[in-house]
Amino acid sequence: MSLRHLVTGGAGFVGSHLVDRLMAAGDEVICLDNYFTGRKANIARWIGHPRFELIRHDVTEPIRLEVDRIWHLACPASPVHYQFNPIKTAKTSFLGTYNMLGLARRVGARLLLASTSEVYGDPEVHPQPESYRGCVNTIGIRSCYDEGKRIAETLCFDYRRMHGTEVRVARIFNTYGPRMLPNDGRVVSNFIVQALRGEPLTLYGDGSQTRSFCYVDDLVEGLIRLMNCDQTGPINLGNPGEFTIRELAELIRGQINPGLELVQRPLPQDDPLQRQPVIDLARAVLGWEPQIPLAQGLQPTIAHFRDELAA
Numbered sequence: 001m002s003l004r005h006l007v008t009g010g011a012g013f014v015g016s017h018l019v020d021r022l023m024a025a026g027d028e029v030i031c032l033d034n035y036f037t038g039r040k041a042n043i044a045r046w047i048g049h050p051r052f053e054l055i056r057h058d059v060t061e062p063i064r065l066e067v068d069r070i071w072h073l074a075c076p077a078s079p080v081h082y083q084f085n086p087i088k089t090a091k092t093s094f095l096g097t098y099n100m101l102g103l104a105r106r107v108g109a110r111l112l113l114a115s116t117s118e119v120y121g122d123p124e125v126h127p128q129p130e131s132y133r134g135c136v137n138t139i140g141i142r143s144c145y146d147e148g149k150r151i152a153e154t155l156c157f158d159y160r161r162m163h164g165t166e167v168r169v170a171r172i173f174n175t176y177g178p179r180m181l182p183n184d185g186r187v188v189s190n191f192i193v194q195a196l197r198g199e200p201l202t203l204y205g206d207g208s209q210t211r212s213f214c215y216v217d218d219l220v221e222g223l224i225r226l227m228n229c230d231q232t233g234p235i236n237l238g239n240p241g242e243f244t245i246r247e248l249a250e251l252i253r254g255q256i257n258p259g260l261e262l263v264q265r266p267l268p269q270d271d272p273l274q275r276q277p278v279i280d281l282a283r284a285v286l287g288w289e290p291q292i293p294l295a296q297g298l299q300p301t302i303a304h305f306r307d308e309l310a311a
Helices: 013-024 040-046 086-107 143-163 187-196 216-228 245-256 280-286 294-310
Strands: 004-008 028-033 052-056 069-072 110-116 167-172 201-204 210-212 235-237 242-244 262-265
Touching: 004 013, 004 086, 013 028, 013 040, 013 216, 028 040, 040 052, 069 086, 069 216, 086 110, 086 143, 110 143, 110 216, 143 167, 167 216, 187 201, 187 245, 187 294, 201 245, 210 245, 216 235, 216 280, 235 280, 242 245, 245 262, 245 294
Parallel strands: 004 028, 004 069, 028 052, 069 110, 110 167, 167 235, 201 262
Antiparallel strands: 210 242
């Protein structure tokens, strides 16, 4: 029996890769996006397909649909975009999640929330297990996103306790791959775009801060397994391989132009110094772990940006 899926933020970076997987599985997909960071080009191949529907809509406004599964990914995820209008970002996480949970409750759908490793803030525990409650600055410039996702998680569990709504919560760590926006301000896209333009690569701080980078196909596989299992979460989804930002810069420089220099700039406010997931729970419950190493995943990512810049 085919299912009808609603993907909020479905024209975005991760959302569009998820749409591809759901369509390939033969299900019906409704893609909802307001195009703040999503792009029609990301889902152009499905427009006009009998099992695909595209709706321009902002999740801060309610919507009535009949669906079996709700994948709630709508929210700008890069600092450049979520800090552009921080009040709107907070509204998207709170009201958007509230509206989607209301829809899930009405039609008996299961909802998966794309939460984030940002709920851990600038962590005092390293690496970060799901049991760690985080260290978030509630009044900082990143809090519109960090606290927004924390209240979104709260809403999910309160709907589950009060109304029996079926929820799944994924805490997503740094993800990269084709269809990232060139101007999203994230470190992978920044370095690749700078290198392709022949510019020096900008390190914030001394480049010793660490991140873990998960290729988008690995992440989507984890999301699908979480939606289909009987565990609520939260479950960390990310690649436990830890790299310093300087190592990432050197890897990208090596694949594009080894002669480029690295330049240092001051570290932004509240930028976490360490970020690495503990994925023991995902391994045990979902039988999931990332398969694509960073050096391999960077190749199609760089090819995507090369095409973007040429266009």
